[in-house]
Amino acid sequence: MNENTSLERRPDGGPGPIRRTALHDTLVSHLRDMIIEGDLSPGTRLHEGQLGEQLGVSRTPLREAIKYLASEGLVELVPSRGAIVKRFSGKDVHDMLTVLQTLEELAGKLACEAASDAGIAEVRALHDDMVQRYKAGDRLQYYKLNQQIHSAIVQLAANAALADMHGVLQTRLKRIRFIGHEGPEKWAAAVAEHEEMIVALEARDKAKLSEVLGRHLMNAWERVKTSV
Amino acid sequence: MNENTSLERRPDGGPGPIRRTALHDTLVSHLRDMIIEGDLSPGTRLHEGQLGEQLGVSRTPLREAIKYLASEGLVELVPSRGAIVKRFSGKDVHDMLTVLQTLEELAGKLACEAASDAGIAEVRALHDDMVQRYKAGDRLQYYKLNQQIHSAIVQLAANAALADMHGVLQTRLKRIRFIGHEGPEKWAAAVAEHEEMIVALEARDKAKLSEVLGRHLMNAWERVKTSV
DNA sequence: ACAGAAAATGCTGCATACAGAATACAAAAG
DNA sequence: CTTTTGTATTCTGTATGCAGCATTTTCTGT
DSSP states (O other): OOSSOSOOOOTTOOSSSOOOSOHHHHHHHHHHHHHHTTSSOTTOEEOHHHHHHHHTOOHHHHHHHHHHHHHHTSEEEETTTEEEEOOOOHHHHHHHHHHHHHHHHHHHHHHHHHOOHHHHHHHHHHHHHHHHHHHHTOHHHHHHHHHHHHHHHHHHTTOHHHHHHHHHHHHHHHHHHHHOOOOHHHHHHHHHHHHHHHHHHHTTOHHHHHHHHHHHHHHHHHHHGGGO | OOTTTSOOOOTTOOSSSOOOOOHHHHHHHHHHHHHHTTSSOTTOEEOHHHHHHHHTOOHHHHHHHHHHHHHHTSEEEETTTEEEEOOOOHHHHHHHHHHHHHHHHHHHHHHHHHOOHHHHHHHHHHHHHHHHHHHHTOHHHHHHHHHHHHHHHHHHTTOHHHHHHHHHHHHHHHHHHHHOOOOHHHHHHHHHHHHHHHHHHHTTOHHHHHHHHHHHHHHHHHHHGGGO
């Protein structure tokens, strides 16, 4: 089975920029993706021996990666019983969205103050690209660009702590949002909200952008609510 | 030398609920405290061999603990060169405070809605206790109760994600705040703000509590600014 | 004496080995 | 047939060993 499940390891790389990434670091990303994409569903025990063999790594870096993810809140450490993928209740999700909403509102305000014109233009470009994907019906790319836009706005706020906190919550929620496939009319509404966002950003209208971001997030929640 | 530097381990505990804590978990708390209290100052390299010997543990659980703290943002992982205690710039601190302010404002609003009367009474008790410590000039206990009160209000908000994010930032800032020894008049101002907070909480005045919390945090920053 | 290169040392990164705890299973007693 | 207890297996938790990279020191040439 798992022929190519293992992480690519160059036993002896030819030339090239060598291997600068630590294994535990690679594993963090890999496991995170596995959790987000549902390869590891909530409640699943992370079996060190089995999982390690499946990925072609030993237990040590794997355990280190798990500890990292535990701090991120994606897995839960149970003493003497290993780690399980954290399961979020409806209230948990709602709580996260409440905080995320507040953070995005803050990000909107800060972005209007701190962003460079070039930065705003980049977000606009992402947005236009996303609209194209929307029109083409490409849900996956739409979804990815959507995330990118929100992250980009946070980046424009130029606040490292804000970016950190936002990133953590975004990651925790990705698993949920990924499932959310809204219908055509709701999808259109989401795109319209995005358009509003960009316009507000370009006008550097703090209050407006903040308001739209907050509303957008809560609407997004309404759209996928049923699937949780 | 380090006779009692090592973590207490009961080789065979007497009665009692046995030892349910994993070593790496204990190490996380221990290292965190060492960083906050300045035993490990910013820029210090976390030498696995040396530190492990000093604490009486092997490198494996120590490394796991370091990975956990890295995710918390207290240490920085440098590939092939280990971990160093993260150094925060003035802007970093300001950024964190901005976010923390927003989170506390949110906590205030939510707490006014969700808190039980008993919960509010507990915070009031903490506050009264803190005022006693203030009058007695007991800075350390005052400081601890101060932190407890802020955490307690966040708890009253009954939002796990909020508590998480707040906790992370609070931890990162503890190291800074710990240094801040304000003068008598500023100290008095801080106590007065706390009094305002409690009153607003007891009145379940969302807007007021939120406003005071935000103001309090920024004032706290002004008070210690010079020491960073 | 100084600059560059090469060797040596020390540390991290990863793998493996061992010990203790938890669980599952089976057998026996009620 | 159900419940309980003893045993065996499996998995986690911790220690140790080995290899590769970084840094520092030393040697050599100018």
